[in-house]
Amino acid sequence: MVLVDYDDGKKILDKYRIQSVPSKYVQSADEAVAFSSSLKGKEMAMKVISKNPDALHKAKKGLVALNLKEKEDIVKAWKDLESKAKQFMPYKIQAQEMVRGIEIIIGGKIDPQFGKIVIIGLGGIYVEVLKDFQIGICPVEAKNADIMIGMLKSKQILLNSIKKETLVRLIMDVSRMMLENDISELDLNPMIIHDGKIDAVDIRIIK
Numbered sequence: 001m002v003l004v005d006y007d008d009g010k011k012i013l014d015k016y017r018i019q020s021v022p023s024k025y026v027q028s029a030d031e032a033v034a035f036s037s038s039l040k041g042k043e044m045a046m047k048v049i050s051k052n053p054d055a056l057h058k059a060k061k062g063l064v065a066l067n068l069k070e071k072e073d074i075v076k077a078w079k080d081l082e083s084k085a086k087q088f089m090p091y092k093i094q095a096q097e098m099v100r101g102i103e104i105i106i107g108g109k110i111d112p113q114f115g116k117i118v119i120i121g122l123g124g125i126y127v128e129v130l131k132d133f134q135i136g137i138c139p140v141e142a143k144n145a146d147i148m149i150g151m152l153k154s155k156q157i158l159l160n161s162i163k164k165e166t167l168v169r170l171i172m173d174v175s176r177m178m179l180e181n182d183i184s185e186l187d188l189n190p191m192i193i194h195d196g197k198i199d200a201v202d203i204r205i206i207k
Contacts (some may be wrong), residue, residue: 119134170198
């Protein structure tokens, strides 16, 4: 099993019209500042990307810096991340536009009984505590995707912010991606609904 690099994963998502937030690997504090300038006043985040399993829970390990905008804050965050990341070598530092909105999770895996499946749910407490998610067996067609959304306890929260057709298309695109590629696990957690669209923030693909 191999963890796909973020940039390669993004190319796969692009092929299936699944959007992701602007991001770039940066090799210095100066590059991070330059990326921030390209966002035209929007805040950015930085995080450590490593294949070391101990680095997967970035927030708990202090491998994420949020709400960055001013140069001095970006430089300070870069130095802090670089220091903490040394125990997870090899690693990269990724700069990314910050977006705020409603978090959902969507992913896929290989079920021993049903084969490739797609999972969708509202993020945060709704998945972790309330277990509010739905599963579809690939290939997931429009009718099945519509039923999955309708069975979510949190469906109205989602539908107040995004058209159902957009969610249906997302589920179908993820289903196609699972079937047409050698993917054993897919985790887009979170994707964020904002300004009438959905963008992936974290992309985790295992082949």
